[in-house]
Amino acid sequence: MRLPEHLELLLGDEPVLDVYAYGPWRVPDGLFEEVTARIDALAADPRCAGLTTDEHKLLTLPASLVLAEVYGMLAFLPGGGAIKGGSMSQLPERLLRAHLVNQSPPSSRMTRWDAPGGRWRPPVDWLVEAPDRDLAIELSRDCLVALEGIAPLEERRRALLRLYDAPPPGDANVPKAELRERWNAHAGDDVLAAVPELLGPVGYLEWVCTGLVAAFEHLKAVAPVDETVEAHLVRLLLQGSMEHVPAELAVAVGEDRYLEVQERFPVEKRGFKPGPWQERTQAWLLRALVAGAADACRAWLDMAMRFVATVQGLPGDPWFPRSEWIPVGQFQTDLRRVFGTRRKVINPLAATLAPAPGTAAEAAGGAPAAAVDTSLVGQPEVVAVLAELSRASAPVRLLLAGPDGTGKRDAAQDLGRALSLAREPLWLTANLFVGQRLPDAVAKLHADVRDCAADRLLIIEGLDAMVADPGNGEALADELHRLLAIHPDLNLVALCDAAGDDRIRDVNPALPLRFTVARTRPFTAAGHAELFRRAVRARGGRATRQAIEAAGELLAATPPLQTLRNARLAPHLAGTLVDAARERAAAGAEPVVRKQDVPALLDVGLPTGSPLTELAGLTGLETVKEEISLLVAGTHAARLRTEAGLKVSAPTRHLVFTGNPGTGKTMVARLLGRIYKRLGVLxxxxxxxxxxxxxxxxYVGQTAPRTRRLVERALGGVLFVDEAYTLSQSSYKGDYGFEAIAELVKMMEDHREDLVVVVAGYEREMAEFLAANPGLESRFPKRLHFADYSDDELIAVFEQLAEADGYRLAPGMDEVLRRALRRVPRGPSFGNGRLMRNLLDVAVARQSERVAAAGRKGRPSRAELVTLRPSDLPPVLDRPDELLGLYL
Incomplete structure (x- = not known):
């Protein structure tokens, strides 16, 4: 049960103007002061000199006619008889306070409200004493302009401006009633839609009744009440102290309904009491409120108040309603009482007198209560299995399989608490057994099982990885199967990745039969939403229902980044949004996350901006840029063919980068991952x-799991293996590098849909690497060569690096760098961009020393602090052999 997001402003203490027909609106800081200044400036305008009145009862006399016009507009713009509330609802008292007879401070209670009648006066009504009709209309229009920016009034204010911009023809010297009729008749349909009061009293009553009946019927469906529409109208008339049914109601509700209202009116009048009617209505609205119909409740209250104001004002315009028995204030108090923040204290009876599992519920024929207190989200299969195992008398043998971050560890911990064994669970991971000598691994497994038998839960995390290890896996699977038979009192929970039970079955088909298997599932949008709600609450904040739903949909659509996936995404998003909400919240106030705070996309680890633009902005690398452009074009074309229903075979996207150090291979690989992410490939x-x-x-058995874990970290992105040729350079036939190559080839094939592998190194050595394994050559069909930078390109790199660090180069730096680079040998050890990075670091250090020395004599200028001079370059530029040795 949550309040609609747009109404949550009513639960706090921020400055709010709540016109029911518009909704709560947070008044921007300083806006009312700005509007007041505009009004005062208009009142002081020379055009208004001498235009005063002694007839206004609320303004200090003589009152400016312009201020009287503004006062009338502030009463009328919310609507005829419309409800406005909130801590900033007293508009005349706040915007015209200096000109009021009673200048007492306005109320700041959030539950304060009123419903002014708001009779509309045509422009030449108050301003009839203006020298001419055009000036009267002009000043009235200026009054509306001065009120700009108050959002709940804007639609009606603009509609009146359109009316004033095209006034009706005619002489101003006509009776006021006729004057209003002329202006009403001249209003267009767009103006009438925003300002229905211009339909006249009968037309406005019809408009109000239409909305009132619709709101009543809606609430009656949500919170049933034994009352017809006709009885409802009669009781509203009676609570408004009406002595008879107005004849105008026949036009508003139709002749048949009008006759029934007339017939019921004297019967209801004999026993009607406004107090009890108000109490019943308050209870009815409260039932609808908790049923989720807050907006419909507010709509009914607004229309009911307008109805009273209109019928009481007949045959004239709506005016301030009398005998206001409609429970507006009570409803506003109920809304804060039901939905506001409450302190909680747990009643100890809830725990001490809770029904025992399998007693009352089973006796009543219902399902037994689960003994596992679990906070799992969106995993009904696992929750049901936990409840069943906790009630069983046999030892627990549970295999939990599912994607990472879906609650497997939480489920194991919950089960451990429910079993209430003598000691805390013992956690083992597959890494403890991988790479060990087989006798050592088996001995450890035996010792751990014996230690846990009978009084301790054993949890093995990554059982599928342990038994699938090419070294000891099969033997460990056999040994675990044997130990489960030898120790029938052992409680064991095994955690596996998705389809982990299938991988165990491939190694030892009998082992999974020893377990109850339960699978966790990826979270739906609803599951992500609940995780987000909990994460926000854990950080001391609160999120609106709409924000929670939007976050759930966002998280469900967000691709994982390495280990940041599934349930780990919600805390990541919640932390960011709660911090932002806390910054804008008032001191000590609860931070509230709203729907507009939730971003459209959650890029959990990649920088923003266009990677293609960044690639194009790199210095040099023209051939590489062209090749990547072809890769991008091929991806676009494949997508177009797929959308056209044509058969498309997925290309092999793994790449070989060759070239000397510092030529941008790692940078391009990083940009390539972002490019493929944008294209939907990764x-x-x-x-x-x-x-x-x-x-x-x-050691034996370490290489394949290590390679496999590294590839799994790279899933969804790019695995960049630098100096890959070192894997095949050993002359030792049993070198583990060949095992790494074999495992890498297998993993590349298994995950070709969501993985790009880039191997990099010197050109000749990479050719030998590709020949080391028969599968490598075919899996790396594309080779990109990164040529050494030219002198001009290296200087451009130096300038870019300096600019990125906030420095600029003094005249002459280019020439000094060019002269030095011409003397540097360009062998395999030439550093390219790394050389320029290192040179810049040294130049900055020498410039800092120079600036610090100058600072002892006087404060250096800003230009001096950011300028690198030729003298800041190191002196080893004259000895290129030392340059290479020192900076590479």
């Missing part, structure tokens, strides 16, 4: 950098 587009040390293990 789900996340992140980059994982690797070298031989990341892939090759130190």
């Amino acid at each position: 789900s996340s587009g992140h980059l994982v950098e690797a070298s031989r040390a990341h892939l090759v293990g130190e």
